[in-house]
Amino acid sequence: MSKKGRYNVYSDHLKNKYGEKVYKLPVNLPGGCPNRDGTVTSGGCIFCDEKGSGFQCLPNSMSIEEQVAKNKAFFTKRFKAKKFIVYFQAFTNTYWPLDIFKSFIRAASHDEDVVAISISTRPDCINDDYLDFLQKIRAEKGVDINIELGLQTVNYHTLKKINRGHTLAEFIDAVIRIKKHGFLICAHLILNLPWDDENDVIENSKIISAFEIEYVKLHSLYIVEGTKLGEMYKKGEFEVISLKDYINSVVTFLEHLHPDTVVQRLVGKGPQDKLLFSNWNTSWWYIKEQIENELEVRDTWQGKKCNYLNGKALARWRNSKNDKY
Ligand code: SF4
Numbered sequence: 666m667s668k669k670g671r672y673n674v675y676s677d678h679l680k681n682k683y684g685e686k687v688y689k690l691p692v693n694l695p696g697g698c699p700n701r702d703g704t705v706t707s708g709g710c711i712f713c714d715e716k717g718s719g720f721q722c723l724p725n726s727m728s729i730e731e732q733v734a735k736n737k738a739f740f741t742k743r744f745k746a747k748k749f750i751v752y753f754q755a756f757t758n759t760y761w762p763l764d765i766f767k768s769f770i771r772a773a774s775h776d777e778d779v780v781a782i783s784i785s786t787r788p789d790c791i792n793d794d795y796l797d798f799l800q801k802i803r804a805e806k807g808v809d810i811n812i813e814l815g816l817q818t819v820n821y822h823t824l825k826k827i828n829r830g831h832t833l834a835e836f837i838d839a840v841i842r843i844k845k846h847g848f849l850i851c852a853h854l855i856l857n858l859p860w861d862d863e864n865d866v867i868e869n870s871k872i873i874s875a876f877e878i879e880y881v882k883l884h885s886l887y888i889v890e891g892t893k894l895g896e897m898y899k900k901g902e903f904e905v906i907s908l909k910d911y912i913n914s915v916v917t918f919l920e921h922l923h924p925d926t927v928v929q930r931l932v933g934k935g936p937q938d939k940l941l942f943s944n945w946n947t948s949w950w951y952i953k954e955q956i957e958n959e960l961e962v963r964d965t966w967q968g969k970k971c972n973y974l975n976g977k978a979l980a981r982w983r984n985s986k987n988d989k990y
Pocket residue numbers: 697698699700701708709710713714717718755756757787815
């Protein structure tokens with residue numbers, strides 16, 4: 666839990682796990698996405714710009730080794746960093762022929778200061794062959810493997826509306842396969858999609874908890890010029906909820922979240938360019954502080970309402986004198 670003890674903070678978790686602060690080294694592949702090239706759908710998710718959510722990365726013309734070395738040198742010089750997670754961040758990093766995917770992962774695992782590899786992808790871009798290979802790499806190199814799955818919401822109708830090209834079923838299939846291979850999972854969710862309501866926020870939290878997913882990243886919706894979402898926004902087809910309502914949604918989400926899940930982010934950082942809307946024109950850091958303050962003010966915490974697992978209806982007898990269990 667954080668210093669305030671109200672939710673599981675990722676940086677604290679990493680320090681406990683690896684004994685010191687660990688830094689992420691973003692790697693940008695010249696890849697694509699089956700939701701943009703017509704394999705699944707064309708056009709992509711309605712919020713996605715052509716950078717594929719990789720706006721903080723180095724150019725993908727650089728080799729993986731160069732990107733890792735350059736980012737590592739930066740963190741080493743600035744923060745005296747010693748341990749690193751290579752983070753395949755932009756686009757859909759498992760959407761490659763298996764041989765090419767293998768070469769990328771091998772290139773990322775040379776450096777002995779790399780303690781983990783984190784691979785961001787879509788739920789419909791994971792299969793057992795790729796996971797079998799990752800198991801071998803873990804055994805050979807002794808690195809942890811984390812798979813980041815974009816889900817955004819569990820609501821079927823909203824997933825259709827945002828043109829995700831998959832539903833909850835593909836996410837469940839990917840989670841089961843990844844867990845069978847013993848890797849950790851981080852789920853990405855957007856908590857203020859305009860077609861979702863509070864029930865969806867709670868259901869998002871319950872699904873993550875029921876699958877004992879280890880990490881979660883919460884994002885707020887950003888709207889970029891040139892995207893379908895941007896066009897809809899300019900035509901007034903939807904409104905973004907207020908910052909106060911976003912903070913309420915995050916608090917509700919945390920209350921229902923399993924106490925062991927680690928929260929990597931409470932709000933996204935958003936891209937820099939061509940923005941129509943991002944984080945209510947304030948900094949992600951301010952929003953994070955407001956959420957933490959709200960937890961304090963309400964005297965609430967992660968897991969406070971996580972009472973729905975393991976046969977909730979039987980709980981009435983759990984401490985009864987007649988309880989034979
Ligand atoms: S899956 Fe990711 S890269 Fe592909 S269209 Fe959606 S947001 Fe963009």
